[in-house]
Amino acid sequence: MSTAVQRAAGVGDLLRKWRRHRRMSQLDLAVQAEISTRHLSFLETGRSRPSREMVLLLAEQLDLPLRERNQLLVAAGYASVYPETALDAGTMTAVRGAVRQVLRGHEPYPAIAVDRHWNLVEGNAAIAVLLEGVAPALLEPPANTLRASLHPEGMAPRIANLGEWRGHLLGRLRRQVDHTADAELAALLDELTALPCDEPIPSFEYPGPGDVVVPLRLRHGSGELTFFSTVTTFGTPLDVTLAELAIEAFFPADAATTKMLRGEA
Structure with missing residues (x-):
């Protein structure tokens, strides 16, 4: 042939x-x-x-x-068209600056940048409030943010609505697997699905009284913190690394969380 x-x-x-x-x-x-x-x-x-x-x-x-x-x-026998540039390369200086500006500008609220496999690329100082009590092994590079969220030695014991939040995260991951057919993401989905969870996981997302988004309810020493999040991606990427980079920013969902994060409580 x-x-x-x-x-x-x-x-x-x-x-x-x-x-x-x-x-x-x-x-x-x-x-x-x-x-x-x-x-x-x-x-x-x-x-x-x-x-x-x-x-x-x-x-x-x-x-x-x-x-x-x-x-x-x-x-098909042709050269690749889209480059895959390391984030620390000189040509990505403006990108790194933009990511860090978004992360730091979001303080005192938590924000993270992740790659296509949900590995932590960078986070701002405020993510410490999310990571309290997480086992050090789960934070060793490459730290997977979904694993750190749902693992019993991660954030899971502190998440007051673990079943709801777990269902939300697994749903997002499932849709990503369906879109990309990525074998590593599929393996991550299987791994996370197998993690123990004592709370029922809803079959679909259904709003509670006053809810307009799926909240993250996190137990904290000063009381329960409630967040919602937004996801930001680059609008016109022509580089593989850039296309697969996402920033997730967490916002306080109530006045008590706002005061605590601003040090006003």
Whole structure:
């Protein structure tokens, strides 16, 4: 078998895998990409080798993360398009500055930056209130923020609504696994799902009286702290590292938490 045919077969298998993962028919994808179903069939079976532009077009229609778009290109015999730059590289100086500005500007409230596997990249000084009592082993790099949250030696014993919060976090992770088909994230989901939890885990998120978001209710020496969070990502990333970076900022959900975090209690 020639190298060109091998490459066509390889990228064809990946295209078919992702199309099925997105629950799309050949007709669905062909219509979105404005190509014929015959041509798409030839690409998937390896009878035709896609151009570089066709790979990127189909990856866009399949809503693939940048990392997976690079994998498609390599499978088709082309070089990767999207760089994966270390966060400490010189070209990422502005990015690091932006992340740290957001983190520090959020104080005295906690905020963290995480990578695609929820490993802690950086946090502000206020995350100490979240990490009180967490076993040191769970905080050793690369510290996984989901594991530290739900592990019985992590934050879990201090989370007053553990079942609700656990259901929320596992739901977010499950949706991420479904979108990325990332094997490491799938393994993390299995690991976290197996952790013990004495509280019932709701099948769906349902608001309590006065709730507009799923709160994190955290036991603290001065009383219960209540938070909600927002997630920030870069709007127009063209770098894999940047596309996979997220900042989660925790806000006080009531006046008592605000006063405590500001040192006014």
